[in-house]
Amino acid sequence: MAEIKHKSEPDTIETEFKNEKDLIFFVGGILKKIQGWCSLDKAQKLVETIVQTKPELCVEIGVFGGSSYIPQALALKHNKKGVVYGIDPWTCEDALEEMKDEANIGWWGTLKIEDVYKHCLKNIDYYQVNDYCKILRDKSENVVDTFEDESIDLLHIDGNHSEALSYKDAVMYLPKLKSGGHIFFDDIWWMEENKVTTRKAIVYLLEHCTREDIVEDCMILVKN
Ligand SMILES: C[S@@+](CC[C@H](N)C(=O)[O-])C[C@H]1O[C@@H](n2cnc3c(N)ncnc32)[C@H](O)[C@@H]1O
Numbered sequence: 001m002a003e004i005k006h007k008s009e010p011d012t013i014e015t016e017f018k019n020e021k022d023l024i025f026f027v028g029g030i031l032k033k034i035q036g037w038c039s040l041d042k043a044q045k046l047v048e049t050i051v052q053t054k055p056e057l058c059v060e061i062g063v064f065g066g067s068s069y070i071p072q073a074l075a076l077k078h079n080k081k082g083v084v085y086g087i088d089p090w091t092c093e094d095a096l097e098e099m100k101d102e103a104n105i106g107w108w109g110t111l112k113i114e115d116v117y118k119h120c121l122k123n124i125d126y127y128q129v130n131d132y133c134k135i136l137r138d139k140s141e142n143v144v145d146t147f148e149d150e151s152i153d154l155l156h157i158d159g160n161h162s163e164a165l166s167y168k169d170a171v172m173y174l175p176k177l178k179s180g181g182h183i184f185f186d187d188i189w190w191m192e193e194n195k196v197t198t199r200k201a202i203v204y205l206l207e208h209c210t211r212e213d214i215v216e217d218c219m220i221l222v223k224n
Pocket of ligand 1 (some may be wrong): 004017029035036037038061062063065066067068088089091094136139140141158159160165
């Protein structure tokens with residue numbers, strides 16, 4: 001995971017681009033500076049989907065430092081419309097809920113997550129995407145009623161990867177997605193105790209959606 005410092009850089013940076021290609025090139029260059037795990041291929045797919053489909057409402061569950069969130073916000077800025085909600089409680093307690101793997105428990109248990117939250121907010125300012133961002137600092141299950149049924153155009157599920165909570169996210173948020181809307185579901189092969197914890201959620205989503213693509217460990221689905 002990248003460590004961020006905008007040391008000796010200006011307070012903000014120019015983020016208006018002539019075309020989609022320039023935007024994707026820029027996004028490729030900033031991923032290493034943003035704390036998180038979003039790969040270039042996944043960021044590119046998010047940006048392309050947003051530029052092509054021109055969504056009004058995007059929702060990301062699990063934001064961390066913003067490595068997948070900021071590319072979405074930049075794509076909305078490029079479209080000059082839309083908003084991306086970022087839902088994350090940014091607490092170690094919530095990150096650890098249902099977690100079984102000792103190495104993961106150790107990592108999250110010692111993380112200074114308040115610094116990650118501040119880093120995310122700083123990135124929103126730095127990349128000048130405030131007009132396209134809304135942060136909800138809470139668990140996904142607590143804020144689901146923020147969204148009307150069939151209102152979300154693009155949903156990125158990348159929060160708690162336990163079987164219980166990833167399944168809950170899928171079941172609670174699917175009705176909020178428009179028919180024809182996109183879901184990016186991350187970590188489709190997340191393992192704990194020799195079991196793929198996200199499988200139950202994926203199986204559920206595949207009953208209601210059509211698989212469009214898989215980019216690394218992220219499945220992209222379209223709601224039927
Ligand atoms: C894998 S990280 C997200 C990575 C980010 N999308 C990226 O690409 O870098 C998972 C995030 O989910 C958050 N999280 C944990 N439990 C959650 C919950 N119940 N609701 C929403 N977010 C949650 C954690 O705080 C953590 O920041």
